[in-house]
Amino acid sequence: MHPTDHLHEAIIRAGSPICVGMDPVYEQLPDAVRARHHEPLAAIGEFGRGVLRAIAGVAPAVKFQSACYERYGSRGVAVLEEHLRDAAQAGLFIVLDAKRGDIGISAAHYAAAALRGGAHAVTVSGYLGPSGVTPFLDAGLGVFVLVRTSNPDSDAVQGHALRDGRTVAEMMADHVAALGASRLGACGLSAVGAVVGATKSAEAAALRARMPDQVFLVPGYGAQGGTAEDIRAMLRADRRGVLVTASRSVIYAKGDGAWDEAVRDAATRFRDEIAAVIAGS
Amino acid sequence: MHPTDHLHEAIIRAGSPICVGMDPVYEQLPDAVRARHHEPLAAIGEFGRGVLRAIAGVAPAVKFQSACYERYGSRGVAVLEEHLRDAAQAGLFIVLDAKRGDIGISAAHYAAAALRGGAHAVTVSGYLGPSGVTPFLDAGLGVFVLVRTSNPDSDAVQGHALRDGRTVAEMMADHVAALGASRLGACGLSAVGAVVGATKSAEAAALRARMPDQVFLVPGYGAQGGTAEDIRAMLRADRRGVLVTASRSVIYAKGDGAWDEAVRDAATRFRDEIAAVIAGS
Secondary structure (H helix, E strand, O other): OOHHHHHHHHHHHHOOOEEEEEOOOHHHOOHHHHOOOOOHHHHHHHHHHHHHHHHOOOOOEEEEEHHHHHOOHHHHHHHHHHHHHHHHHOOOEEEEEEEEOOOHHHHHHHHHHHHHHOOOEEEEOOOOOHHHOHHHHHOOOEEEEEEEOOOOOOHHHHOOEEOOOOEHHHHHHHHHHHHHOOOEOOOOOEOEEEEEOOOOHHHHHHHHHHOOOOOEEEOOEOOOOEOHHHHHHHOOOOOOOEEEEEOHHHHOOOOOOOHHHHHHHHHHHHHHHHHHHHHOO | OOHHHHHHHHHHHHOOOEEEEEOOOHHHOOHHHHOOOOOHHHHHHHHHHHHHHHHOOOOOEEEEEHHHHHOOHHHHHHHHHHHHHHHHHOOOEEEEEEEEOOOHHHHHHHHHHHHHHOOOEEEEOOOOOHHHOHHHHHOOOEEEEEEEOOOOOOHHHHOOEEOOOOEHHHHHHHHHHHHHOOOEOOOOOEOEEEEEOOOOHHHHHHHHHHOOOOOEEEOOEOOOOEOHHHHHHHOOOOOOOEEEEEOHHHHOOOOOOOHHHHHHHHHHHHHHHHHHHHHOO
């Protein structure tokens, strides 16, 4: 199945294009989880299983921050594999946020690694050109290419003006659109998506115009200052084309009851909030 | 110890700035190794241990292609960890070729992962700006930022002209030089290096002029068509500033005797060839 059709169906079922960012950091886990484990990695294991149970049936997609697991070495990667399996069993569309950026056979190896883990899409760097992206597509994965990131110093590279008037980020957007033009699913969206940080709505609209077929993976909704207006500016005319991610505001949500009930409540609120943003567009 | 001083001392001891690229692919391993193992990963484990024994005392540095291990999941990463330990015990300077490209806390996690493995330097993407690089430096690692890659389609991104006349690759070079200016070791070279594919010597010289303090990690010597002239164009006036990598031509070398003797002979020839290139500059 085309990866973006898979994503699209999951979004239709859930009624909202949200993605829960799984970025588990030991120091931030609920006390109830930390109290049961001597070992940080064991706590992360239990926490992730709980989050996945809590968001199943609420969110259509989950994004795993590979770095949070890799910092614990091979045993951390084993926990990631376990969480990936749980996510697949929960019917979630799985984005592996690994931001890999290599070419040819090395990119093919990374694609094989993501596939064996059960991921449906991977975040990748586009700096190396088409050779850094197509091996993932050829393996059947969707990709989200880094186009515009919302860190304060991203302009040091992405903000430069080309001779033809485009910024580097706009050039990358055109590159992504060209790479993805022949990779459309039945839903009308491409297997080649873009990472576009929640940013000023004027820039978001300009990037949408350059990337008509791309799903925008939008990290940091809420926490990094993105607003409803910014999300609306990223939508296509058919109101499709975004996958809005929230991490800390969902996975570390606090409530009166059990921690995993608070996570489920926060995911539900996030789902409904984004659905309303889109309905109001 | 400053990572580039560490590298510089290893190069002085070896007499040549070479780096063996460890990119183990099961299908290409020596028959003698494959015959002893049912399982690809076990064969890669034995092969890597043998290569590291063979190049110890010959090459100053080794570069591990993380993708070759990650494709086997957490068990592959465990074999990488074992090889990293062996490389450290052999006194090799270790580059983890992971081409990570994330920011802030995620970059810090990747740095922690590399450090716990025993790496001294990591390859990274520079597209996200300073936030994607400094967490590695703050952790005490050296970095090699992707500036100019030698894949045929790299110009799709790196070759565009900016309004000020620079190419995107030249802009990245200036970015890398600025990031590295305050990170010099006693040897006069920066902890911020650059990946510069073996390319036309005129371009190599131009990149050297932009990056006076950077070690150029040069992948694909020989196999990807780089010549002695190209390497000379990358050197600083003090004949320092390159780390030339060969992978397949060393690790899959064939000879009349045992496979690991052929590897040692190939590494020795590579070492002497690059030493002669530099002496003749």
